[in-house]
Amino acid sequence: MTDAFFQGKRRRAAAAVGAVAFGLVALSACDKPTPLATVTVGTTTVTTEAACFDESKTLDEAALQKCLADKSVKSIKVKQGDKIRVGVEPKIADESWFVVAGNQPRSNQTKQTYTSLNGDQLFYNQQMGTLDKSTVLSVVSKNGVWSVKLELDKD
Incomplete structure (x- = not known):
């Protein structure tokens, strides 16, 4: 029972790390907007x-x-x-x-x-x-x- 609990935590942690990494990549690809x-x-x-x-x-x-x-x-x-x-x-x-x-x-x-x-x-x-x-x-x-x-x- 505890084994399933830890696997779920690992999946959530891996998903969170993946989301943060994706967000950083997406932000680094954006050009800085010019002044208006x-x-x-x-x-x-x-x-x-x-x-x-x-x-x-x-x-x-x-x-x-x-x-x-x-x-x-x-x-x-x-x-x-x-x-x-x-x-x-x-x-x-x-x-x-x-x-x-x-x-x-x-x-x-x-x-x-x-x-x-x-x-x-x-x-x-x-x-x-x-x-x-x-x-x-x-x-x-x-x-x-x-x-x-x-x-x-x-x-």
């Missing part, structure tokens, strides 16, 4: 992960251009006169960041976690002197790029 950037227009908010991010090194010019060219980004509608609010996690702010839209810097470099921009100015195409129907707003830091597509809503 958030864009808010009115009551609509879009949160995005980095198109590219490496906290251990500074992006070179080629990597930066490749990240800025990424078009697979979330989108948000903007009406004329709307304010665009851009927020970043403290980890991004500590390294300083700025906003690019239409391949033009649209904010000064800052170490704040939040900035507000005039939506109309972000759609203005300086080369053509017109308003574009959409533009990609990118948060740029020395370690990464976060992008959101802004679509002009004429309604």
Whole structure:
């Protein structure tokens, strides 16, 4: 009778050890999530992960251009006169960041976690002197790029 009791204990112990080992393996296979950037227009908010991010090194010019060219980004509608609010996690702010839209810097470099921009100015195409129907707003830091597509809503 006691032999069956000890065998059950061994099985439970072996199952517990197996579960812990599996959990550790599963956790070690996960990538560390990148910091997030958030864009808010009115009551609509879009949160995005980095198109590219490496906290251990500074992006070179080629990597930066490749990240800025990424078009697979979330989108948000903007009406004329709307304010665009851009927020970043403290980890991004500590390294300083700025906003690019239409391949033009649209904010000064800052170490704040939040900035507000005039939506109309972000759609203005300086080369053509017109308003574009959409533009990609990118948060740029020395370690990464976060992008959101802004679509002009004429309604």
